[in-house]
Amino acid sequence: MLKRFLLLVALAAACALNAGAQSVPGLWFSHKNDAVVRQGMVEGDALTFCLPVKSLRKGSFVQFGISLENQGDKAPLSYIVEFDEGGRWVSDPGGTFTTVSSADRHPSVFLTVHRLSESVYDTLRVRCRVNGSLAVDGTPLSKDDPSNVTGLKPRKYVGAILRPLGNRRPRNVKTLLLIGNSFTYYYGEPFILQEIAFSQGLQLDICASLKGGQTYRQHCGLQMTRQTCAKGGYQYAIIQGQSQESARFASDREGCRDVLLSYLELCALVREASPGCHIYVENTWAYGAVGAGGFDTLGNFDNKLEEGSAALATAAATDRMRVGQAFAAANHAGIGVGLLDTDDKHPSLAGAYLKACVSYLTISGRRFKGRVPSCGLAEEDAASLRRIAESVVLR
Numbered sequence: 001m002l003k004r005f006l007l008l009v010a011l012a013a014a015c016a017l018n019a020g021a022q023s024v025p026g027l028w029f030s031h032k033n034d035a036v037v038r039q040g041m042v043e044g045d046a047l048t049f050c051l052p053v054k055s056l057r058k059g060s061f062v063q064f065g066i067s068l069e070n071q072g073d074k075a076p077l078s079y080i081v082e083f084d085e086g087g088r089w090v091s092d093p094g095g096t097f098t099t100v101s102s103a104d105r106h107p108s109v110f111l112t113v114h115r116l117s118e119s120v121y122d123t124l125r126v127r128c129r130v131n132g133s134l135a136v137d138g139t140p141l142s143k144d145d146p147s148n149v150t151g152l153k154p155r156k157y158v159g160a161i162l163r164p165l166g167n168r169r170p171r172n173v174k175t176l177l178l179i180g181n182s183f184t185y186y187y188g189e190p191f192i193l194q195e196i197a198f199s200q201g202l203q204l205d206i207c208a209s210l211k212g213g214q215t216y217r218q219h220c221g222l223q224m225t226r227q228t229c230a231k232g233g234y235q236y237a238i239i240q241g242q243s244q245e246s247a248r249f250a251s252d253r254e255g256c257r258d259v260l261l262s263y264l265e266l267c268a269l270v271r272e273a274s275p276g277c278h279i280y281v282e283n284t285w286a287y288g289a290v291g292a293g294g295f296d297t298l299g300n301f302d303n304k305l306e307e308g309s310a311a312l313a314t315a316a317a318t319d320r321m322r323v324g325q326a327f328a329a330a331n332h333a334g335i336g337v338g339l340l341d342t343d344d345k346h347p348s349l350a351g352a353y354l355k356a357c358v359s360y361l362t363i364s365g366r367r368f369k370g371r372v373p374s375c376g377l378a379e380e381d382a383a384s385l386r387r388i389a390e391s392v393v394l395r
Contacts, residue, residue: 035151072147158188180240216262232273246308357389
């Protein structure tokens with residue numbers, strides 16, 4: 001199944017780290033267990049990604065995403081994403097992004113959907129170019145500084161992705177903020193969500209702050225999370241916390257009161273710059289690892305996750321994203337594809353796909369219509385997961 005995934009979604013794509021550098025596959029999580037590191041980038045240098053295509057006519061839409069993490073504080077602060085159209089590099093409004101201190105160990109995730117203004121033949125190219133002279137610590141960039149090191153995230157984080165989405169213009173465009181950790185970034189769930197929504201006539205402009213293992217409280221203190229919230233203009237936001245904290249809050253509301261306080265603080269950060277934003281707390285899933293998360297049984301774990309997320313949603317006047325309920329329904333139905341990765345905790349590709357389906361249905365409020373991309377899964381497995389998501393979200 002994973003082999004089929006590589007053939008369908010990825011490529012033949014290649015990523016060249018500037019001219020003359022060795023080419024490596026474009027879907028990093030498929031091939032790379034370690035980050036791909038680039039040292040000494042200064043203004044004008046770029047990471048260039050190439051996707052072989054037969055042809056993409058004018059007006060076609062293209063999805064691109066990249067996850068960079070500074071490994072030194074002399075790494076570039078600012079980037080611009082540009083697309084090659086007939087030998088001319090073009091960028092969209094909002095095509096720039098900044099990175100944060102290496103001490104944060106926090107990737108900068110950029111996702112975009114670009115519409116081609118010219119037809120493209122043979123090769124689709126996009127680059128992420130350093131567009132400023134400053135390092136992340138505010139000092140001038142230097143090629144020779146050993147702390148000028150940038151890493152493309154590896155494997156299941158999805159360091160980079162590039163693929164066509166067709167030429168059908170979406171009926172609606174919505175802005176979405178994602179705050180979460182590895183339960184959101186595994187197997188590139190934001191990219192899957194964006195692709196599914198696009199096929200249904202909804203373009204999602206997504207901004208994300210995703211860092212492994214983070215609780216609500218830790219996100220409150222993260223520079224990237226605060227910067228992303230402050231950008232504002234979001235119509236929707238999904239906040240996904242550490243995998244046990246809502247269940248712990250349900251088990252001991254007084255002892256775990258900071259779970260509630262920090263969730264309220266995150267909601268306030270979002271609403272400060274996006275007053276009308278519709279916020280969801282994600283009800284995550286029970287897993288078998290660590291003795292069912294320390295709750296003895298999957299059933300007890302699921303119940304506590306549901307109770308805790310419901311209490312948080314009520315207290316903050318937000319809604320819930322019922323991902324855990326969809327996982328439970330899929331397991332009860334005995335579908336023939338595993339939702340969890342080999343660690344019996346994080347989502348597999350199928351789990352990421354199901355989560356993306358729940359998110360799309362919750363935001364749109366509409367059932368799937370027409371052709372929906374399977375994103376590398378067998379068509380029958382993807383169809384089963386979509387039906388389960390509909391039964392949970394739109395019941």
